[in-house]
Amino acid sequence: MTAIRQDAWSEEDDLILAEVTLRHIREGSTQLSAFEEVGEKIGRTAAACGFRWNSFVRKKYEAAIQIAKAQRQKRNQQRKQVPSFASVSNGVATVGISDHVSRGESLSEELSVDAVIRFLRQWKGSYQEMVRHIRHLEKELNEKQEELERLRGENEELGRQVSDVATDYRVVNDDYKALIQIMDRARKLAFLMEEEDEGKPKFKMDPNGNLERIE
Template structure:
């Protein structure tokens, strides 16, 4: 497993990050998925990719983001159109079929028609419930993405504070080391200033320089 990188981002890495995020936006994916994909390719964390995107790269691709969003809307319209055609075809098939309780060629009764319509109504309600669940899931994903970006920014801020503290600590150690050397030099200089000489009686006496 390769170690997580923490060095500066290159222009090529920024370009790769932008391409992957724009592709996920265009295809209806989440930005978190894009950050995870880029992180695996660059040996960086998804949080670091998210912070880089929100703090710098996103500002460089505003027009590209808008274009990707428009393309995503067009893609959704095409999907909805296809789904609508499938539903219409299904309704047509059910409409041609005889309502439950009636044999082919027999007279269709009013209760049978009511029962048939109730079945269609239940299917429509089930589809509406599915769309509501889908919308709730998308809202939860967006909320989690916001929390992830906030945590990435907070992690980056704490990392910077830690680096500043480490630099201050190294500076303090250097100051203390210089002060210690100055004390040692002063002691050596003081010792060098002291000398001895012999007096008339042959005794050594201390003489300050």
Template sequence: MTITRQDAWTQDEDLLLAEVVLRHIRDGGTQLSAFEEVGKALSRTAAACGFRWNSYVRKQYQAGIELAKKQRKELRQKIGIHSSGLPQHALTIEEKTSSDQAELTLREVIQFLEQLEKEPAGPAYLREELADAKHQLKSLTEENEHLKRQLKMTEEDYRALIGIVERVKQNISLKEYAK
């Protein structure tokens, strides 16, 4: 069992918390995973790290948070991924409207729908996941059938063994009765 600290936070610990959280923001990770990482490093709970971040440290790093978000956005634009984690062309109309703060034209809606029609199975990474899931399903189905056959054979062997045991019991009873 690990012992979690409950003593006061030092400036170095606050700095580590801020660095890790800002890195996670920049890299597109979650704050919860940042709190867990810091918690392990400092022998504190993730909840304690989250509380410290939200109650004290975050206020001191507003500019750093904005910069980290900007860097994350720039990185995602370079590789063509929206902040939701989806490829840029997979944005919903609502997301596009709220993120761009611009009116959507009918032409943009048509282009979006045409793009969806071209990719009925979804983006490439979803097609790959679907193919992997289908392969895994096939493998598990085959394994299930194999196990069902084994179970049936085992049940048949069990019934045969019980039959033999019953006959042996009858023979012993007959021999004892004959004496």
């Protein structure tokens, strides 16, 4: 099984990085400030957080980033708007301004709630996709482990077969050597017997039945 690096990013680290960075985008802050805040929370450098965001986490939150940017733009527009009302008295002007502020706050609250709902829906979809991806990886890991066990069993079986073949080879080789030695001894013995036969006198029988020595 693959060992997990001690400095590996966990799912919780990625969630913290995403939440803080999106909040900074909505509030009009810089991503560097977000990375520094995340680094203090999870014990990493801002550079490491920035690299993780740009290389991996950002891709999962494209829709959420667009929502956060839209919220930032609307907030900036609301801050730039200056209400102008014409009234014949300070009382009427005050009522007009109060009514405008009330409607603006209500509209801002409604937009904010809608944005949060969209963000939560997007986050739910991203989370479900991540869960499916993790399950798919776990399934692949289990399949690889089963394949590894199967290959390990086949390797052990082949090792036993090779060991048996090696043992049979040694036995056959020993028998072959013993046979060669026996044949060598038999050949030498036959040669000696031929020499002894050559040293003995030889006789043959003549037509009269008498033995006659042959030189």
